[in-house]
Amino acid sequence: MTSSPPPVAARVIAIDGPAAAGKGTLARRLAHELGFRHLDTGMIYRAAASLLLSAGGDPDDGAAAERAARAMRIEDLGRADLRQETVGQAASRIAALEPVRAALLDFQRAFGRMQPGAVLDGRDIGTVVFPDARVKLFVTATPEARARRRQEELRARGLASIFADVLEEMRQRDRRDRERAVAPLRPASDALLLDTTGMSADEVFTAALAHVNARL
Secondary structure (H helix, E strand, O other): OOOOOOOOOOOEEEEEOOOOOOHHHHHHHHHHHHOOEEEEHHHHHHHHHHHHHHOOOOOOOHHHHHHHHHHOOHHHHHOOOOOOHHHHHHHHHHOOOHHHHHHHHHHHHHHHOOOOOEEEEEOOHHHHHOOOOOEEEEEEOOHHHHHHHHHHHHHHOOOOOOHHHHHHHHHHHHHHHHHOOOOOOOOOOOOEEEEOOOOOHHHHHHHHHHHHHHHO
């Protein structure tokens, strides 16, 4: 990364974790409760992947992926196909490319510095984007629990799925996120770890809010 970490305002909440762990739901609830802005940074990568695929590009083509990332605008976060599995898989692949992450880093940091405060959720918010954030959470769950949640999401959207396939895709995505050379998925050393496997959304929110209030 060419950009150096900026001085971070106290009112930044960084939430990281793997897919379908519940970090997005938690981030939205915290932002609403606190009156903060919210950014699902995974949608940035999905938007870039959507632009790339719509242009006929290959997610493994670093130059094409970087061009798509640099062309991404905030309006692209409203693209209709962002929740499609093909876009999600492509987003996971281009997120492993350093030029893509560098292209989107300043966008995330600028959002995080907006008033009155911001909640950002993703894979590397607490370790790379805002390493000096006062509040860091790492939200996780077992692959099986996350695969069940993802399958329920797909069914709610009228999409048929086989659990074994969803679980395997989840494990592949986890492996890419953990093993990529640039900004791998890992909890920050000072992050609160929340394993949501056996927790309700309300229980997760209550635990996270108590930590946020204590830190802020």
